Amino acid sequence: MKAEVAQQRSLLELTELDAELARITHRAGHLPEQQDRERIQAEHTAAADRLAALELALEDLDAQAGRLESEIDSVRQREDRDRALLDSGQTNPKQVADLQHELETLERRQSALEDSLLELMEQREQLQAKATAEATVVEGLVADLARVQETIDAALGEIEVSRGQRSASREQLAATIDEELLALYTRQRASGGVGAGPLRGGQCGACRIEIDRGQLAKISAAEPEEVVRCPECSAILLRVKDFG
CATH class of the missing domain: 1.10.287.1700 (Helix Hairpins)
Incomplete structure (x- = not known):
């Protein structure tokens, strides 16, 4: 699957909003x-x-x-x-x-x-x-x-x-995110809890696990529009630079 970098950036914003909503829910119960x-x-x-x-x-x-x-x-x-x-x-x-x-x-x-x-x-x-x-x-x-x-x-x-x-x-x-990309994100959230996360260095922002060099090399070689997944947790890896 491919998605424009702008779409991936929007998905990362959505991820952070979902994380914030999860924190709000946790706070309400605790x-x-x-x-x-x-x-x-x-x-x-x-x-x-x-x-x-x-x-x-x-x-x-x-x-x-x-x-x-x-x-x-x-x-x-x-x-x-x-x-x-x-x-x-x-x-x-x-x-x-x-x-x-x-x-x-x-x-x-x-x-x-x-x-x-x-x-x-x-x-x-x-x-x-x-x-x-x-x-x-x-x-x-x-x-x-x-x-x-x-x-x-x-x-x-x-x-x-x-x-x-x-x-x-x-x-x-x-509403601004591609339906196919959003559906993938939603399915991953339903199965893994975190749908997507930024790639920071060699670490997945969703599961916080360091990705091995071989997998990281493949991810780095993929085109910017290519939607890649974390080999550990399957979350969408968002290679968005200079975010936030």
Whole structure:
């Protein structure tokens, strides 16, 4: 295949635009702020899990406290009934003794229940303090996520503007290149990643490999319009002097 030197020069410009677009794409996927976001997201997930566990523990303590309060209320009601019977004067001595014994038992039971409830409420107070602190951590991480996402969005916006400008330039340039030469370049890009590269000294600008002297001699002997390929990577070798 032959191509005018001007066409080869245009193809080299296209190669550099494609390389720049590839760098833009890489940058878009590897912003430092994206790593920050991943780290903060992991911290937020861990903190949210801890908070959820604390909230479940608080719910369990509240359920236990509810049962204790219900039992204390039942004991008090029984005590009130027993005292009402004693105060009524309608009980015989044996009933009086039984009621007094039951009241003593109920008082001990009430005291034990109230002690258990007090201990439970102290545990709850400690857990609530931890939950409140953890909730503050979660809120702070949510704010951090919002800030880093705003930074990422701004950076990606700038990248998209740059990508759009380079893509437009590429489209305009590609329209000026011979279809057969452009098709060869496109196929090589699809198979090898780099479609073309300048020949610098004895090195291929696409794969960065030094070409042996025998192959280099053949390439140097080819006419300027002859489209030559790198013997190592098959990329189009562009023998364009004084470029850039």
